[in-house]
Amino acid sequence: MLNLSVVLEDSAREVPDRTAVIFGDLRLPYSLVNTVANQVANLLVSRGVGKGDKVALACPNLPYFPFVYFGILKTGATVVPLNVLLQSREIAYHLDDSDAKAFFCFEGTPELPLGERGRKGFEESGAEHFFALPAQAFATESPHxxxxxxxxxxxxxxxxTVQTAPDDTAVILYTSGTTGQPKGAELSHQNMLVNAMVSDEMFLRQDDDVFLATLPLFHSFGQTTVMNAGFRRRATLALLPRFEPVEALTLMNAEKITFFAGVPTMFWAMLTAVRTGAAEVPPTLTTAVSGGAAIPVEVLKDFSATFGVGVLEGYGLSETSPVAAFNQRGRPTKPGSIGTPIWGVEMKLIDAEWNTQDEVGEIAVRGHNVMKGYYNRPEATAEVMRDGWFRTGDVARRDEDGFYFIVDRAKDMVIRGGFNVYPREIEEVLMTHPAVSLAAVVGVPHDSHGEEIKAYIIRKADATVTEDELIAWSRETMAAYKYPRIVEFRDALPMTATGKILKRELR
Known part of the structure; x- marks a missing residue:
């Protein structure tokens, strides 16, 4: 018996009155979070959902997230967390691809009409049950x-709680594939639980730990290192649904935050806010963790100097639950390095034929954190897995002390504000526009997002569409983190003899 929900249940049993979640004025003890999760589990069972079924959840960082996430796990079902920025067409795809039987969806806000998109996506899918998570606390009615x-x-x-085997699937995390359509990485209870435990053990522990949960909980980084590791530690999670640097720093000061995990752009934004005098440095912060993309060394140095806390940088992917390597506390850290493999995990560098390389190569990972495979995609799984090793598509070098440094990413992937964006998926959508003849999408450097998405377009002969019109169309068609903010029309694109677009000449 091994069920990931133990990270909540054990804490609810040992420290029932301790605050588990802070959201605005709400202070929710562990006992309450566990009780509501039990009610969610009973609800699912009453609707015929149980062990082995898939249940989707689209919700920002609100108390609903842990209620529903752990409620699903308790029934032995699998959680399918969805990015809250997805459009209805994309939601329908994820529900059908994962065989989701039920869908919990936040109503949203005027700025983020998630309920509307979610309901439309649900109706276009084969899912059976829809539950709206109301924007107004405890509202018993919803238009959706x-x-x-x-x-x-x-x-x-x-x-x-239903007994689950260590290898049963706990979570299916969707990852944008280079083939355009997102694939669901199947992560077992053991994958997720051990990764949360190892993450928890790596960080400085205090009696009154308060974690800032502003990384999206639907994403592997926030889910494992913030929510699951935080609940295992019996810490308090202060939820912030949308990262704004001044708001984050204000909350860090007010709630005496000790632990912060974020993507590089968040560190950059908080530094800027402190420098401009818009916010104060929180005096209680003892641990700062960065992941999702390589953090610029200058930002790392400035943050450490300004906040008085060293930034620990790590590396991982949805397919590795996610943490694979880390700059660990109590050991020397090297700026710009992703550190060394975590406990129980091996890493090596390989070439295209899986041959081991000495100094530079593609990272391959083996250990308790590697996914079972991509859901219902044996061919895609076989491409990246061999003898327990998972090939990441990320190129790195390893120094004489065994520290890894990322050199380049999987071919053309763009990381915008911590989200992975695969150009091909964007190109496929752009090509559906009646005026577009050819599209090439690349990442271009951007001060705050790390990279911005730029599309080079060759228009059809008689087309009159403008750059602004195409950007507006893209905004309607794609998730907010995916659509190109910059469009440039060209008469031709640089190509190889075989007709492949030379993206390196466009960057």
Whole structure:
């Protein structure tokens, strides 16, 4: 028996009255979070959802997230967290691809009409049950469907967690594939639990730890290192649904935050806010963790000097639950390095034929953190897995002390604000526009996002579409982190003899 929900249940049993979650004025103890999760589990069972079923969840960092996430796990079902920026067409794809039986969706806000998109996506999919997570606390009605609170009415707060095997699938995390369509990485209870435990053990522990949860919990980084590791530690999670540097720093000061994990752009933004006098340095911060993309060495140095806390940089992917390597506390750290493999994990460098390389090569990972495979995609799995090793597509070098440094990313992938964006997926969508003849998408350097998405377009002969019109169309068609903010029309694109676009000449 090994169920990831133990990270919540154990804490609820040992420290029932300790605050698990802070959201605005709400202070929710561990006992309450566990009780509501039990009610969610009872609700699912009452609707015929159970072990082996898939349940999707689209929700920003709100108390609903842990309620539903752990409720799903308790039934033995698999959680399918969805990016809250997806459009309806993309939501329908994820629901069908994962065989989701039920879907919990946040109503959203005027700026983020998630409920509307979610309901439309649900109706276009084969999923059976839809639960709306109301924007107004405890509202029993929703314009989009059955409200969670109405559905939970009368549900018992007791639930006996279903026994799951270590290799049963706990979570399916979608990752943008280079082939255009996102693939679901199947992560077992053991993958997720051991990764949360090892992450927790690596960081300085205090009796009154308060974690800032502003990394999206639907993403592997926030889910494992913030929520699951935080709950295992019996820490308090202060939820911030949308990262704004001044708001984040204000919350860090008010709630005495000790632990912060973020992507490089967040560190950059907080530094800027402190420098301009818009916010104060939080005096309680003891641990700062960066991942999602390589953090510029200058930002690393400036942050450490300004905040008085060294930034620990790590590396991982959705397919590795996610943490694979880390600059660990108590050992020397090297600026610009992703550190060394974490406990129980091996890394090596390989070439295209899987031959081991000495100094520079593609990172391959083996250990307790490597996914079972891509859901229902044996061919895609076989391409990246061999003898327990997973090839990451990221090129790195290793120094004489065994520290790894990322050299380049999987061919053309763009990392915008910590989100992976695969140009090919964007190109495929752009090509569906009636005026577009050819599209090439690249990442161009950007001060705050790390990279911005730029599309080079060859228009069809009689087309009159403008750059601004194409950007506006893209905004409607793609998730907010994916669509190109810059469009440049060209009469021709640089190509190889075989007709491949030479992207390195466009960057």
């Amino acid at each position: 469907g059955e409200s969670l609170w109405a559905a939970l009415d009368g549900m018992s707060g007791e639930f006996e």
